[in-house]
Amino acid sequence: MTDNKKGLNTICTHEGELEDTLFKGAVSPLYMSTSYEFEDVDVKRYPRYYNTPNQEALCKKMAALEHTEAALIFGSGMAAISTALMAFLQAGDHVVLQQTIYGGTYHFAVSQFEKFGISYSFTSGWEVEDFEREIKPNTKVLYLETPSNPLLTITDIKGVADLAKKKGILTMIDNTFASPVNQTPVDLGIDIVIHSATKYMGGHSDICAGVVMASQEHMDKVWQTGICFGGSLSDYTVWLLERSIKTMAIRVKAQNENAMKMATYLSQSKDVDKVYYPGLVDHPGHELAKSQMTGFGGMLSFELNSDIDASLFFKELQLIKPSMSLAGIESTMLSPTQTSHSLMSAEDRAKQGIKDSLIRFSLGIEDIEDLIADIEQAIAKVKSMTVTA
Template structure:
């Protein structure tokens, strides 16, 4: 069966009630037939549910679907995307280890690697994700982990996953790829050699802005170590959130196709707008890594960026005139969302750090939703026109 069919048809085992849609298993724990069965399950001599911090039928169903979509051996779900990121690092790294990471990362991922893991003697070197030589030069004898996002948040920089995986193999390292922006519908990093694939499931896995969640999919031996860490530290996904996420995966192929189609049309319409310095989208031929995008992505995804002339003041003015798009630090909703990274998601980085990854005061991230694209185009065009007019009037005054 094709993945689209499996995403709909993979289900937890039906109960005696023969339900068509899997029920919610809102229970903190599970019972045993006798003490011997409990002993055998705890000793891992037989399979069985124990406690919802460890496992739950709803969570297991969701993880099974994610592993199927990502072409990985095993996986684990978490309370949030950042919990998934942190657990992967905390479980697999130890004092004295070194990480090489792309500079173009989500702000909280940078904070973990720059402010939190160093407390335990784990160091990190940031590199230009485009430069394979820089990746290799940064590898030290104690390097254990390579980490990147592709496309990156928010700059939409791409990493050549095949090339980085070859480097990983050469030095016997672990490669973790954040696949949040692309989703497994658009690219499967494990097929290019990634050992771990990480998601903020809050975004396009849910797709409707309802619940938080994270997931790590990957090699069974690595997931085993992460599972040990997670079971004893407790960043587990709730059964309700897993139930929501699993139902969302039934529509992820349809959603991502429409998101990508809308984003491509909006990016094309806005490219060349007189109020903008540039528009960036992976499947625009103007994207500096267009050929790489076509190689490792099936579609361009839902995220585009635009750089507004005049910086923050003009961005703020434009935001006042938008009638459809929401203003939020989130993404991955059916509703189109704009974010100003320099003042929100990446505000804790220095201006120099932001400049290194292309985050200007005029950069706007647009998570293109599922509205009629003609309405979105008209909305952004009128908002940009009014912002530009207001700016010119102010300059003349």
């Protein structure tokens, strides 16, 4: 049975396991050593070389999840993103990046590329034609993110991949918001898949990690750059991440269900101006999302009415946590302008459509009735303050 034919839960649970040959334990043993023998061994192991026993085992699981030949684990999502980009770009090259991307990726591009003589363009939108308009003779990489952070825009993955192949250009995608549970971009023609494994793969808001997955040929280049940048992950965190992934499919499917119910509720609320969620039939990317995703994800964003103070709303929440990051089993909300996209200028945020009133909502696995009740009581309290004032 090949990895691609195994069920998702089976891959999450069993792929890349390390056998406990000494005590026959049910879980992978943890090897904490940072120093290994170098004589008379098949592999000269060193943590920065991404080849300790736990690192190698987890990389097998990661590759199986995204249907790739190989993977590498990094210390954060940004370590994975920056290493992947720098592995395939050099002075004189050009990269096209989707307009609607994670703020950290945007900041990396505008603050670092010029130092290395790399030019870049941001698309004016997220359609295939928007990518094509920005391609130059020296373009080497097309970089996309779908669903995007924080507005949940949907990009035609196969369309961009086909365009890139026709032009002889490499494609990279940030698949964090979808997770491998909802979307496997390599099956649609993408070359390199990147995740902040801190999010759905970790799933418990207690580890920081990133991962790059691709063909062995591409991953050899990522490895050559990675060992120079030194963004490897400690084996204890690797072990925790391997443990967490075992329940990823179950967690994400529950979060998908909660997000769909929550988006439906918010879209019908008189206190909400707009909801961004690809599962809603009036979302402009709904049909495309249906064609390339197996679930619409656990993330949504919404805008409160202008007469409801978002900062006061955050303070009145009792169950949902106003907290940075996303994709944990607990539901969280944040203001992108104050957190994930704070390094962008107000002008650039406006170009993406990110307003100060926008709230990004990561659905957890709580009972949806309790989450809705928390939102309703918080809004009611804010309204009562306004009336009193």
